[in-house]
Amino acid sequence: MTIDIVMPQLGESVTEGTISRWLKKPGDPVEEYEPICEVETDKVNTEIPSLYNGVMGQILAKEGQAIAVGEIICQLEIANETHFEVTNKEAQLTQVKETNLSDDTTSMKHRYSPAVLRLAEENKIDLRTLSGSGKGGRITRKDVLKAVETKSTKSVEPAKQQVITPVENTKKESQTFPSEILVEDKVVPVSGIRRTIAERMVKSKTEIPHAWTMMEADVSGLVALRNKYKHEFASNGIPLTFMPFFIKAAVDTLREFPYVNSIWGRDKIILKKDINISVAIAADNGLYVPVIHQADEKNIFGIARSLQHLIHKTRNGSLGLADTQGGTFTVNNTGSFGSIASQPIINQPQVAILSFESIVKKPVVIEDMIAIRQRMNLCLSLDHRVLDGVTAGQFLGRVKERLETYQANTPL
């Protein structure tokens, strides 16, 4: 029996996934729960496991090809006995599977009759765009003839033809820049992750009216505190960077400003109960934004440990889907590479993103005296649809205050 394997829904806002690598070739034996391919979506690599024992059939999706959720990516040949074995094993689960299997909708959709294939070819009809009226969703000769008829009507009215052009295409085309490639130029193909980043950045930057503000904080106390504890943390296997303090300061302040921890929902603003902090982490092949979930329930040590865990997973490419979902606010440690000011792009559907810049020793005036202090810029990009300057300013001011209250003797 042939089973169609479809692109699964890999997250709430995910509409398509890119097959980054096939782990099985046609003819390879596949065991239940064994991964058959790797898929890149939403900045994450995940593996798609097989739900059946069987043999890999035809592969329909190429590596690097973006596939809409629910589209068939490959087929799996399974023995009927295998199926029954499963049935006995997990009665309830199989019931669901059984209905799926006996559901003709999937089994006949891609069984094309000679007449259907010929008509589609002659009239240049993409059969994947048709829905079948036949038994089990089969596309009948009449369905194709109807499509031919509609097509010819449409070509008469060019205005309507645009409707059938997938939005995806127009969008992509507008991003292709015709540029001259010289002989010595090197052409690098855009990877799946790079394309995802590009699309998300364009979407965020074009949809969200970004506003930006910056404050300078005195973190001399924090520097002293961190220096005091970093050896103790290191001996426990956890490197203590400034990041856990920054995250803690942001988290505590988000409690006070629920609108900064919200999501824009067009006709509503959703104030999120959980505070899940997305952390921008650079890897060799791109930028990842894994999430520290329920960060408000963690202390400095807990945050440091979560952070180390995520960095480790990012660097070795083992981030799971759950690791990247549900973020409500993003922090970005741009200071780590020496930046002193940045204008981050908001991580949709969140409404603000906060960058912590380099800590720099500076002469500053304190009570009419000049002192040398550790100073750091805090940069906040905000969605001006949700947040106004006042809220954003107050929020940023409170983060600054929190960072400045740390002293060498603050208990951790």
Next chain:
Amino acid sequence: MPVISYIDAITEAMRDEMERDKSVFILGEDVGVRGGVFRATNGLIDLYGEDRVLDTPLTESAIVGVGIGAAAYGLRPIAEIQFADFIMPAVNQIISEAAKMRYRSNGTFQCPMVIRAPYGGGIHGALYHSQSVEALFTGVPGLKIVAPSTPYDVKGLLLSSIRDNDPVLFFEHKKLYRLIKDEVPSESYTVPIGKADVKREGSDVTVITYGLMVHYTLEAAKKLEEEGIDVHVLDLRTLIPLDKEAVLEATKRTGKVLIVHEDNKTSGFGAEVAAVIAEEAFFDLDAPIGRLCSPDVPSMPYNSKLEKAFMLNPEKIATAIRELAEL
């Protein structure tokens, strides 16, 4: 235009042609004084005398053999086999002599003979009065095989067959004899051999059939029309030579073909029709070619329940069409 029965149309055709052409004569069992067991030759002996309407012994091989000789001599015999089931003793004459006459004499002799044979069941005729025997002959080159379904077609085709210069096996479904009445012109006319006829225009499923099944299919089509299924019905009328053009055209109309015949399925004439479609209209097919036929059992049962189970009927045909339509 007078409305007459299928059998009256046959009688009319023979009477007209005997009137027109003195070389036409009839021979068979009980065709003279009795006027035929089905009364197809009723009154002809009175019109044309016992020299032209010959009562023969119960010897089918002689009926056909004498006919072949007369045909070679230049006459136009109409040999009646009382029931198609009885044709077996004459098979040697038909296949070895009639079918090959023109070929083996290099055109010196021909065999302008019609062999009329009532066939088919559903009349409580049991084993030896119900068989369909057409498939025994459809693979024999040199024979023409006609099986009309309506009074109009039967008259026109019988006239064409009598006038044809080669042997024609003329199969009349005996249940049609008095079941079907139709408007038939009283004057002579011909329906060409080798031309099928669209009995109903439709766009969903094509049924290719002949004989009594044409009427059962039309009945089924009428019922299915209420369900929104539009059936195209092609009546082959002539099995050999097969009207391939019409078969392919009918196939293209819907892409879904059901072949229906009362003869049993294995090596029935439907197999040939299906093969032609598969060879020449594959890219017009939207579904596997379907065949609805009688079961492969030796003959029609006498028991009425079994006879009913054996015979096709409009319900069975409608079910098969519906399945194809929904595919």
